[in-house]
Amino acid sequence: MVAADLDVTVDLARSLLEEQHPDLADRPLQLVANGWDNVMIRLGDDLALRLPRRELGAQLMRNEHQVLPLLAPRLPVAVPDPVRTGVPSPALGYPWPWGVVRWADGVAxxxxxxxxxxxxxxxxxxxxxxxxxxxxxxxxxxxxxxxxxxxxxxxxxxxxxxxxxxxxxxxxxxxxxxxxxxxxxxxxxxxxxxxxxxxxxxxxxxxxxxxxxxxxxxxxxxxxxxxxxxxxx
Known part of the structure; x- marks a missing residue:
């Protein structure tokens, strides 16, 4: 596993939601995956959080937020275009953009x-x-x-x-x-x-x-x- 620049936890995710998207903060959270660049946390039944765990992942997240809203309507399958976006939180010590996407059921x-x-x-x-x-x-x-x-x-x-x-x-x-x-x-x-x-x-x-x-x-x-x-x- 590529070493994380920051430990992203469910508690941190909850705090970010409470700070920036309080209407989603009471939904159940479940850690799904620690990837090379991002942590994936399921948010209720139909949403998920994607939070960068290292600086490189943050730049990739910015790319996704910029292009996916443009690409999604042109593509024949679901892609993780953001339904909400999050910003860095100095108060919580989280320095990067993050996003809320639709949950896609399936298997790898x-x-x-x-x-x-x-x-x-x-x-x-x-x-x-x-x-x-x-x-x-x-x-x-x-x-x-x-x-x-x-x-x-x-x-x-x-x-x-x-x-x-x-x-x-x-x-x-x-x-x-x-x-x-x-x-x-x-x-x-x-x-x-x-x-x-x-x-x-x-x-x-x-x-x-x-x-x-x-x-x-x-x-x-x-x-x-x-x-x-x-x-x-």
Whole structure:
């Protein structure tokens, strides 16, 4: 686990709500996850708090708060666009922005056997088709989360998840949808998919970075290595 710059607790979350969103402060709170960048705390039945635990996570949170309200109406699945935002609290010693998002029921893909993920391939592909649209002049998945690293860049960095998430059949379905629908039906060239393999290899090395605290990511990495080598990457 990446060391936290600040210990984020349920008590701190409650105090932040009481200070900034008192109408939500009486809801039950349940710690769900301590991620690399953020702590996730469920808020009642339908909401969740995302609170940065380190400075880098705070910058990613600012990115999400800026872009997700613009992206959410254009995407075919739920994303964690904020329904409320929080600000740093000098009184409570919490120095970063934070947010309240809608709770998305579901399970992490990494906890599901690869062969059972195949039916999701077309849905995830269509999500990326929608995401990778050129900017306009003015500007059945449950959800896709963690948009802190969002930027204008190479779509291959997103498509690399194909090897981390799916088996050969799932990748076939995923690519078929992307090739048929991306860029108004023009799809992507071979170079895009080769770069996507390179991104997948990079992500795989990250998966092995914290085996003691994130063993499930090690399994994701092992799956990706197997899939990449099966294609001679």
């Amino acid at each position: 893909a990494a906890t599901v056997p690869a062969t059972e993920r195949t039916p999701w391939a077309e849905h995830l592909a269509r999500f990326f088709v929608a995401l990778h649209q050129p900017a306009t002049d003015d500007g059945r998945l449950s959800a896709v989360i963690d948009f802190g690293d969002v930027t204008s860049g190479d779509p291959a960095s997103d498509l690399g998840t194909m090897w981390l998430t799916f088996d050969a059949e799932g990748r076939k379905r995923f690519r078929r949808v992307v090739d048929a629908e991306a860029r108004d039906g023009r799809g992507w060239d071979t170079g895009m998919w080769r770069r996507a393999q390179g991104w997948a290899l990079l992500y795989t090395t990250i998966c092995f970075s914290y085996p003691d605290t994130h063993p499930i990511m090690v399994r994701v990495g092992e799956h990706a290595v197997e899939q990449l080598f099966s294609e001679g990457a």
